Amino acid sequence: MPHPLGDKMEYLGKDDYGNIFGFDSAPNSVYYYGTDMSIGEVEQYFRGVEKGYSYQTNATVISFTHDKESFDIAYYQEKNNTSFNTNKKHVVSLLKEDYAPAKKALK
Numbered sequence: 001m002p003h004p005l006g007d008k009m010e011y012l013g014k015d016d017y018g019n020i021f022g023f024d025s026a027p028n029s030v031y032y033y034g035t036d037m038s039i040g041e042v043e044q045y046f047r048g049v050e051k052g053y054s055y056q057t058n059a060t061v062i063s064f065t066h067d068k069e070s071f072d073i074a075y076y077q078e079k080n081n082t083s084f085n086t087n088k089k090h091v092v093s094l095l096k097e098d099y100a101p102a103k104k105a106l107k
Contacts, residue, residue: 003099006106008045009033009092012084029096034088039075042092046073046105059093066105071098 003011012032037045039060048066055061059074076082076091084091094102 003031005031005033005099005103006045008037008041009035010086010088012082012086012091014096015083030093031096031099032082032084032091032093034084034086034091036089038090039077042073042075045107046102047107048105064102064105066101069101069104071101071105073098073102 003014005011010033012034014029014031016029035042039062043062046064046066048064051063051065051070053060053062056074058078059076062073062075064071064073072094074093076093082091082093
């Protein structure tokens with residue numbers, strides 16, 4: 001089932017995973033989108049206050065707060081850093097739990 005995130009992000013698919021510690025808990029998902037937007041344009045694509053950046057091995061994570069809800073968007077400079085193919089310049093991703101707040105924060 002696609003999870004649209006506005007007209008400037010093309011839904012590519014999702015990765016499902018379980019608990020990495022081996023505890024009995026519900027699995028989670030990561031949604032991936034192709035985009036031609038720069039990291040600055042992604043920041044402006046969502047309403048709310050951009051709280052800052054953190055860095056993963058292959059992505060920059062942008063943290064947002066909108067209407068007292070927080071969400072993170074991972075921005076991949078190199079689209080080859082994910083397993084999804086796209087003709088877009090970049091790939092962004094977010095956790096399933098971040099999808100609803102991000103969708104509410106679209107401009």
